[in-house]
Amino acid sequence: MATRQLAPPERRAPGTQGVRRRHRARRREAAAGWLFTAPAIVALVVFLVVPIVMAAWVSVSDWSGIGSPISGGVRTVGMANYEALLTQSGLAQQDLGLSIRDNLYYVLFVVPLQTALALALAIVVSRKALRGRGFFRTAFYFPSVTSSVAVSMIFLFLFADTGVINGALGYLGVHGPSWFSDPNGLVHMIASDAGITPPSALTSHGLLGVSWWDWLAGPSVAMVTLIVLAIWTTSGTFMLLFLPALYSISEQVEEAAIVDGAGAWTRFRRITLPLIRPALFLVLTLGLIGTWQVFDQVFLITQGNPAGTTLTPAYLAYQVSFGDQQWGQGAAIAFILFAIIVIFTVLQRLVLREHDSPTQARGRRPWSGG
Amino acid sequence: MAGRRKQPWLRAGLYLTLLIFAFLYIYPFLLELGTSFKSETDSVNNPVNPIPRNWVVSAFTTLGQQDFPRWFMNSVVVAVFVTAGRILFDSMAGYALARLRFRGRSAVFAAIIAVMAVPGVVLLIPKFLVIRTLGIYDTYPGLIIPLLADATGVFIMKQFFESIPASIEEAAKIDGAGMFRVFWSVVLPMARPALMALTILSFQGSWNDFSDILIAHENPALDTLTTGVGRLVSGQLGAATQYPLKLAAAVAMTIPVAIVFFVFQKYILRTGQGALKE
C-alpha cells in the first residue's frame, strides 16, 4: 500500500531513451524480482505452505495421528470438524467461543497499548538531545530479547499471591487479588460495583455456547497479567521497528519544519506520522497477527485457567490436537483463527487506507523535493 | 532537540517519566537475578527485595549438573546460521517486493501475509513430516533450514525499503550497474538500521525457539538451551513454585542473548546516529 508514496521509476527515467530499451530493462527487472525472492519463496513454500496445505487437509479428515495424514487409511469427513465447532452446541463449541472471547479482549487491549507505547518510546529515544539514550533504549528493549520461557517464569513470580506486585500493593495498603486464579471479568466487576445485575435478555442468549453477558465480561483478572506481560515484552520489539523509519526522516526536513514554526504536535502529525506510515502499518499488522496467535504464555502460565478465561484459539488448537489427539478438530480451530486474523487484517488495512488519503500528499513532498 | 528550548522543569519531568518507565522495564530482571540466588523461603517471604538475605547458589548447582556447554554451542550454531541466512534472503526478497516491478509481485506479498496469519502450533506435525521427508531430521541443517522460512522478516524489510527514498539506487541503475550489484553495494548499506533490527529479531527468535527445534531432532546431542532447559522444566520444575530454580534457569537462558544484544546495541546506536549520512 505504501508503495504509492514512491514515485514510479518511469517518471524519473529520462524521456530520451527508446521504448525497446525500456522494455528490456523491464524484463530484466522482472527476472531479477523473481530471482531475488526465490530463496525466501522456496523456504516459505517448503516449510510453511506445504505444511499449511497438509493441515488444511487434516482439518477435513479423520486423521488420528497414527501414520502420515496423506497415507491411504485417512478419509475425509467433509466439514464435520468445522460443524462440531461452529454449529453443534457442546464442549467443543463452547471452548472455541470462550477462546475467541478471551483472545479478542487480549487483542483489543494489547495492540493499541503496545503500539502507542512503542511509538512513544521510539520517538523519545531517537532524539539526539536525549541524555543516556543508549541506556533507555537498552532498558526498553531488553524484555524483548528474553525468551518467553524466562519471561513467563518472571511473571509467575511477580504476580503470585504473595509475589512482588501484591507485596508492593501491600505497601500502599491495597490487598491485591489472586491474579492467576481470579476469573472475574473487568467489565463484570465494574457492572456489579455499579449495582447492575445481568439482564436475562443477555444471559439467556448467546453465541458459540457463550452467553452475551459472558461475551461482555471483559478480560479476567488473570488475563490482565497476560496483557501486561505482552505489552511489557513486545513494546521494545516494536520500538525497534519504528526506529529505522524515524532515523530515515532526514534532519533537514525536521529542521525546515521547525524553522517554519511548526509545533511539536503538528510536526508529529504532519511529518513524522506520514513518514513512518509503512512502519506503523508493519507494527499494527505484526501486532494483530501476533496477539491473535498468543500461545507460549498461556501454555506456560495459565493453561487456559481460571474458568477458561485465558483460553486462546492457538492454545486450544494445540490442546485439542496433542492432548486429545483430535487432529482434525485442532486443525479446524487453526483455520477458523486464520479466518479471524485475515478479517482483522483486512479491516485494519481499510481503516488505515481511509485515513491515508488526505495526509498522503503531504507525506510525499519531502521526497519528491529530492 | 526540543529540549534546549523547553522549560527546565518540563525537561526534568520528561526525564523522570523516562526513568520510571526504565525502572519498570529493568526491575523484573533485577528480581530475576537476585531471586535466583535466594533460598526458597527467602524468595517467598521477601519477594519485593531483589537482594538475597543469604546468597545461595544451589539453584545454579542443580542447573550445572546438566549438559549446558553443549546446549549453548548448539544454540549459537543455530542462531548464527539462521540469522545470517535470514538477513540475506529477507532483505533480497523485501527489496524485490518493494522496488522491483514484476508480475505476481502483489500476489507474492499477499501470500506472505496470509502465511503469517496461520497459527504455527498446528503446523508443528506437518512441518515435522516435511523435515523427515527431506531427510534432514536429526541433523543441524534440520534445525536451521526450516527457520529460514521467515515471512515476517520479508515483510519487515519490504516495509523498510518503502520508507527510504529510491533516488540513489535509481541513479545507480541508470549508470547501468547490475541488479545484484545495485542491491549489494548501494541498497544494503542504506538498509543498515533495518538490518540491525532484523539481526536482533532473528537472533532472538532462533535463540528462543522451542517448538521448531523440538520437532527437528531427537538426539540429545542436538539439544539447544531451550529444549535442554525445557526438559528440566517439564520434570522437576513442573509442579512446585521453586522460584529460585526457575528463575536461575531463566537467567542462564537470558545471559547469552543479553551479551549478544549488548554487543549489537552499540552498533545500532552508531548506525542510528549516522543513519542517512552515507
Add this chain to the structure above:
Amino acid sequence: MKYSKALLSAAAVGGMLAAVAACSSGSTGSSAAKVSKAPLTLMFGSSGPAETKAVDAAASAFTKQSGIKVKVIAASNLTQQLAQGFAAGHPPDVFYLDPGSFQNYAKDNALYPYAQTLPNAGDFYPALRAAFTYKGTFICDPKDASTLALYINTTDWRQAGLTSADIPKNWSQLAAVSKKLTTHGRVGLVLDQSHSELDEFLYQNGGTVVGSNGKVDLDSSQNVTALAFLKKMLDENILKFPPALSSGWSGQAFGENKAAMDIVGNWMVGAMQADYPKVHYQVATIPSGPTGKTATLSFTNCWGIPRSSANLGGAVKFVKFLTTPQQQMAFSKAFGVIPSLATLQGTWQSTFPNLAVHTKELTYAHPDIALPNDAQALAAFDGSLAQLATSNPATILAKAQDNLAPLASQAR
C-alpha cells in the same frame, strides 16, 4: 494439569529414597513376537536426575543381559514427541503412557497388546490392570502405582493438642480436626483443585464417576452432596486450594506449613525428601464417607509398545525386564514409586513401612478418570472445580456430566 499429573504419578517427584540399587537380571520368557537384535528406543518423561539415572541404568543392564542395544530418550515434552513418533510411523519401541493417552492410542489400535499374553498378567493390582484394559483386552503392563492418602504434619498435630486417636476416620472428624488445625496463616487441609484429587470424595459418598459398566454418572445426588461438603469446608476456611496459599500444588503448601493436612499421592514423598526434609509428617488412611464407605483414587502409567515397532519381540522382552520384581524395587528405591505388582506388596511395605498405607489402599482404589479424547472435558471440569467456593456443585457436576458422558460411549 492432567499430563503433568500423569508424569508426577508415574515418577514421583525426584527425591532420592536410596541409592540406585544394582539391577539384577530378570527371567527370560517366551513371547509370541520374534526377538531380533535390532536396537530399541525408550522414551520417557523424567521427573528429574534420579529417575533419568535409574532408567539409564536399567536400560544398560538389559543391553548387557540381552545384547539388544537401547537408546534412552528423556523427552522435553513427552506428549508432543510421542505424537510426532506416531505421525512419522516411527514411534519409540517402549514409552511411558498415561491412562488418558492410552485410551486414545488404544482406540486407534496403535498399541501392541502384549500384556494379556504374559505369564505375570495376573500379578498386577486389579485397579491398575483396569486402567490399561481396552474393550476387554489387557494391553500394556502398568509401570508403577500411586494412591491418594492423608498426609498429616505431626508437629502441627501435637501443637493443636491432637493425638493418634484423633486421626480422622470419616468426614465429620476430618472437618473437626481441620478446624482445630486452622490458625492464622495456616489452613487445616489443602487439596489440589483438580478432579484427580477431589473425586475420591464422590466415591466415598457412595457415588461414582465412571461406573464399572463404563458409564459416566457424575451428576448423582450423592456426588452433589459430596461437593457440597467440600464447598462448606471452603466457606469455613478450613480447606483451601493451593493458589489461595500461593502454592503451585498442595504438596508445596504442606511442605511450607501453610497447611497442616493434605490428601495427596505418594509422589509427595520424593518432594518432601528433596525440598522439605525438615518437616515431620505421617501418612494415614484416607477418611471414609458418612456411610462408612472407604475410597481413594489410583494413578499409574504403563509401558506402551506400538504395533509398528520393528522389534516387537525385543520390546516385550525389555518390558518384561523392566517389570521384574527386582527392577521394580530398584525403581522404587531410586525415585519412590509403588511397584505395580501386587505380589510385591509385602516386600514394599517392609522396605517403606511408613508408606504402607498407600499399597493397602490399592485394593479398593478407583482409577482416575480416563476416557478417549477427554483432555478438554477434564480441563473444563477442573476449571469449574477451582471455582467451587463461588459456584453451585450441582451445576458443576451437570456440566461435567454433559461433557464426559458422550466420550464414555465411545470407550471400552
